[in-house]
Amino acid sequence: MNAAVSANRLELLQIADAVAREKSIDREIVIDAMQDAIQKAARSRYGNETEVRAEIDGKTGEIRLNRLLTVVEEIDNPAIEILLEDAQLRNPAARVGDFIADPLPPLDFGRIAAQSAKQVIVQKVREAERDRQFEEYKDRVGEVINGIVKRVEYGNVIVDLGRGEGIIRRDEMIPREAYRPGDRIRAYIYDVRREPRGPQIFLSRTHPQFMAKLFGQEVPEIYDSIIEIKSVARDAGSRAKIAVLSNDSSIDPVGACVGMRGSRVQAVVQELQGEKIDIIPWSPDAASFIVNALAPAEVAKVVLDEDAERIEVVVPDEQLSLAIGRRGQNVRLASQLTGWDIDILTEEEESQRRQAEFVERTELFVEAIDVDEVVAQLLVSEGFTSVEELAYVDIDEITSIEGFDEDTAVEIQTRANEYLERIEGERDARRRELGVEDGLREIPGIDTAMMVAFGEDGIKTVEDLAGCATDDLVGWTERKDGEVVRFDGTLKNFDLSREEAEQMIMSARLSLGWIELEPEPVEGEEGEVDAESADAAGA
DSSP states (O other): OHHHHHHHHHHHHHHHHHHHHHHTOOHHHHHHHHHHHHHHHHHHHHOTTSEEEEEEOTTTOOEEEEEEEEEESSOSOTTTEEEHHHHHHHOTTOOTTOEEEEEEOOOOOOHHHHHHHHHHHHHHHHHHHHHHHHHHHGGGTTOEEEEEEEEEETTEEEEEOSSSEEEEOGGGSOTTOOOOTTOEEEEEEEEEEEETTEEEEEEESSOHHHHHHHHHHHOHHHHTTSEEEEEEEEETTTEEEEEEEESSTTSOHHHHHHOGGGHHHHHHHHHTTTOEEEEEEOOSSHHHHHHHHTTTSOOSEEEEETTTTEEEEEEOGGGHHHHHOGGGHHHHHHHHHHOOEEEEEEHHHHHHHHHHHHHHHHHHHHHHHOOOHHHHHHHHHTTOOSHHHHHHSOHHHHHTSTTOOHHHHHHHHHHHHHHHHHHHHHHHHHHHHTTOOGGGGGSTTOOHHHHHHHHHTTOOSHHHHHTOOHHHHHOEEEEETTEEEEEOOTTTTSOOOHHHHHHHHHHHHHHHTSSOOOOOOOTTHHHHHHHHHHHHHHO
């Protein structure tokens, strides 16, 4: 009998050890699960209201069962209560409300109780296994991991990672890539989340950083931080661009990534199913970087708008299709790589646009200052772009134009000023018609033209302006489905930076008392206050 009991105890511990090893969880967790299972079985035997406690000795495997009885003065339920006198026989220090442990005889498990106990153990072990998996992988986001394809479900690939299971969703697979159970696979861990069915390890083969990590494995200089990957843009399975920078002037970053006869880049290309990769030298100068990013197309000229992060690129006519790429792929990847919106024009289109601007400005001067076309063309050719420039420029700049004397220059400036006064009057009338209050004019940087734009957009008071965000005035951009979408602001037609727009809004809030400027500390002020306090204390 004793030999059998000892064997059972030993077997219990052996099972706990085996489960802990197989599931890679702590042995104590398995023993705790067994204790919970025995408690559940004991409750079904002695009644569910009975508070049963089971303990398994971690060294001998001995099982001890106790039921907890509440110490009371009068018993209502003998299964869960004990009289104070009886409790004090066991423990003289017992008081009403305390719990007394009452030993129970060893439990003989029936078939149903054993099945129930098994379910408890399986559930507890599974929860522990999930917790262990989440803790192990939550800090591994950003790693490249190897696994074996377990199964394919509706295009999603389930990967056995050894100590866990990951999923590559269909949209995270490289197009035209097919895997069968048993295939080895390499992927990038981009997210680990707790979900109702357990922790989910999300893997990707299309993520831009997957390619960056592959280069890190193939190029020792990247691993050693001599070469830095600044940005990556991918059209998975088709084409990619990667921008690299060398922290050592003696090492060519592009050459190091390409490798001897292209060996390094080819290893990455093979892993990515033949994806074409352009390796581009990164540059702190935005224009140079964008020109590099548009390779293999040649660029003739660039015009940057730094506030809007937009750049116009002029290419020779025969290079247009190369610069744009099939279905816009080349320019789209260059835009993702650099973070700039890129507009591509041919030299002919740029020439036509310049001619159109020349005609437009000429017509403006003919109409505004009532001069003939030849005079207007001369003014445009000299670089004048607006009537404001003519009105406020130093008169010597006009007289320096060939064929213009001082009287002509004075007359041009007089007419320009008269035109601006007339326009200002029309704008002010329109502003009043829209119901825009005079107080907005007191905000620094706001003119009548802006007040008209405010009125047309429903901003009529200083309070309305104070309630605006910077984006409301200058607009914003959003990236949708890989494309950059531009949303216009109220002052879209004005050359206004984000900082200037923000300053307008802050000035409006200050004038209303919504916010207060903290006074700047004056040097020596603290010392004077302290001295006064000291005098007062002395008095």
